[in-house]
Amino acid sequence: MRFDMPGLTKEEVRVAVEDDVLVIRGERRHQATGAEEEGGGGDWSGRSSSTYSMRLLLPDDCEKEKIQAELKNGVLTVTAPRSKVDRKVIEVAIQ
Secondary structure (H helix, E strand, O other): OOEOOOOOOHHHHEEEOOOOOOEEEEEEEEEHHHHHHOOOOOOOOOEEEEEEEEEEEEEOOOHHHHEEEEEEOOOOEOOEEEEOOOOOOOOOOEE
């Protein structure tokens, strides 16, 4: 799975599994530099934040302990391997 998260670093991103749900959160708080703060302009000047939140239900055959995540160039890649399940097919007679 791929998620675009431009501007976020791996320290600002959290990936976790809560029960059967993959939870991805990212938050970045921007602070103004000294020159911007000197200009005044009230509480809103010089501060902003961006947040990202996603919850995905994982399939039953997902190996939750082996989930891996990598953040590179603003793209979070999450790999969730699936266990091999032998499908058993039983023919049902029609009466």
